[in-house]
Amino acid sequence: MAKKVRVKNLCKSFGSTEVLKGMDLEVSEGEVVCLIGPSGSGKSTFLRCLNQLETPTSGEIEIDGYLITDKNTNINKVRENIGMVFQQFNLFHHLTAKKNIMMAPIDRKKLSKKEAEQRAMELLTRVGMSDKADSYPRQLSGGQQQRVAIARALAMNPDIMLFDEPTSALDPEMVGGVLQVMKELAAAGMTMIVVTHEMGFARDVADRIVFMSDGYIVEEGPPSEIFTNPKEPRTKDFLNHVL
Amino acid sequence: MDFYGVLTNMYPMLLDGLVMTLETSLLAILIAFFLGLLSCVMGMSRIVPLALISKFYVWVIRGTPFIVQLFIIKYGIPQVVQLWAPGFNFTIFQAAVATLALNAGAYMSEIFRGSIQAIDPGQMEAARSLGLPKTRAMIKVILPQALKISIPMLCNQFIISLKDSSLAQVIGLPELFYQGKIYVGRTFRSFETYIIVGCVYLIIITILSYIIKRIERNLDYGKKS
Numbered sequence: 408m409a410k411k412v413r414v415k416n417l418c419k420s421f422g423s424t425e426v427l428k429g430m431d432l433e434v435s436e437g438e439v440v441c442l443i444g445p446s447g448s449g450k451s452t453f454l455r456c457l458n459q460l461e462t463p464t465s466g467e468i469e470i471d472g473y474l475i476t477d478k479n480t481n482i483n484k485v486r487e488n489i490g491m492v493f494q495q496f497n498l499f500h501h502l503t504a505k506k507n508i509m510m511a512p513i514d515r516k517k518l519s520k521k522e523a524e525q526r527a528m529e530l531l532t533r534v535g536m537s538d539k540a541d542s543y544p545r546q547l548s549g550g551q552q553q554r555v556a557i558a559r560a561l562a563m564n565p566d567i568m569l570f571d572e573p574t575s576a577l578d579p580e581m582v583g584g585v586l587q588v589m590k591e592l593a594a595a596g597m598t599m600i601v602v603t604h605e606m607g608f609a610r611d612v613a614d615r616i617v618f619m620s621d622g623y624i625v626e627e628g629p630p631s632e633i634f635t636n637p638k639e640p641r642t643k644d645f646l647n648h649v650l
Numbered sequence: 651m652d653f654y655g656v657l658t659n660m661y662p663m664l665l666d667g668l669v670m671t672l673e674t675s676l677l678a679i680l681i682a683f684f685l686g687l688l689s690c691v692m693g694m695s696r697i698v699p700l701a702l703i704s705k706f707y708v709w710v711i712r713g714t715p716f717i718v719q720l721f722i723i724k725y726g727i728p729q730v731v732q733l734w735a736p737g738f739n740f741t742i743f744q745a746a747v748a749t750l751a752l753n754a755g756a757y758m759s760e761i762f763r764g765s766i767q768a769i770d771p772g773q774m775e776a777a778r779s780l781g782l783p784k785t786r787a788m789i790k791v792i793l794p795q796a797l798k799i800s801i802p803m804l805c806n807q808f809i810i811s812l813k814d815s816s817l818a819q820v821i822g823l824p825e826l827f828y829q830g831k832i833y834v835g836r837t838f839r840s841f842e843t844y845i846i847v848g849c850v851y852l853i854i855i856t857i858l859s860y861i862i863k864r865i866e867r868n869l870d871y872g873k874k875s
Contacts, residue, residue, distance in 0.1 A: 460775055487781035497776035501794045501871050511780035543871045563780055
């Protein structure tokens with residue numbers, strides 16, 4: 408299968424703190440990869456490097472055949488194909504749910520207002536939020552905001568979706584709805600890279616689990632292997648704490 | 651004491667002064683808004699000379715008294731320009747508006763900067779992650795939110811500028827306070843006249859505050875009502 412993402416020897420430091428110490432990862436089209444690991448292990452930083460929200464210190468990242476670590480690559484164009492969902496949702500506070508979704512397609516893809524609105528309504532229906540189209544973010548619960556945020560990321564028709572702990576800021580009863588939307592997305596064949604602490608989701612949905620610790624990939628493999636028979640002591644230790 | 655007599659007598663002068671005060675400060679604040687926005691954008695620019703110009707501007711305006719600025723613009727600058735263009739001069743109105751605008755612009759620049767910095771960086775990240783270039787993200791996402799939170803501070807600046815416009819009487823701008831002074835010179839009714847002038851400022855500022863509060867409320871997106 409075609410490789411969507413190739414990462415070679417990625418390093419990232421903040422000042423003198425090395426957060427990523429040489430990561431290699433390949434993700435195939437349609438694959439769902441879950442990144443797990445203790446806090447501070449560099450999972451989020453890694454994810455944010457993939458769409459250049461963080462600039463890597465060294466190493467190469469290739470997405471859809473574009474070498475995005477090359478300064479000459481038009482990063483804005485590549486980002487249109489990479490949807491991102493944030494822990495804190497980051498919906499635009501001054502726009503309604505519908506307008507949050509319409510904004511980027513109108514601005515970037517030059518969609519007419521009508522087309523964008525129609526697309527927004529389809530997406531809102533898909534995430535079960537069509538009745539809240541005209542609500543402002545602060546009128547929505549965290550779970551609802553996150554579902555709108557997923558719809559917003561999908562509006563640009565990305566072929567890769569990055570999820571940065573999408574359920575970590577949610578009340579427990581809100582988590583299920585968001586995970587359900589993500590499951591449906593995975594079932595529809597979306598390439599997904601998910602940083603998560605939801606081990607149940609990782610086990611059910613992921614094609615591959617990547618366990619990170621201290622800026623390295625310690626171990627990776629299918630969920631059945633990682634969760635039932637981890638090889639590395641650090642993986643065992645982590646799983647003992649969270650399962 | 652004869653407030654009623656003074657009021658009816660100086661009424662035409664009072665009205666002229668009020669119109670001049672409002673004209674000067676409204677025009678100045680409008681120019682200051684764009685000047686402040688420009689200076690703020692320049693100040694946050696990665697192009698170092700632009701950022702330095704903005705910083706220098708704010709530094710000079712904040713560090714010097716309004717009245718000195720007024721005299722430099724009305725009397726100082728024309729003198730220099732006359733070396734190349736004999737006969738050049740600012741009208742009193744032009745000098746007053748320019749000084750007020752330059753003055754308020756510097757403070758507004760700081761207001762905008764603070765408001766933009768108060769916006770959660772996640773908003774910018776979300777916009778960038780959708781493929782918006784930085785400038786577009788600024789225009790579509792950051793500025794609308796920043797402008798909104800800056801409204802109360804802009805309103806405050808407007809009130810300050812409106813009151814500062816009374817200082818322009820020293821270069822002879824026939825605004826509200828100037829008219830009061832002229833009237834006192836003619837009638838020696840200091841107490842009544844200055845109280846009345848003060849009340850007029852108080853009334854227009856109260857009305858303005860009310861209008862601005864209404865605007866602010868209408869702009870409030872999705873606050874639970």
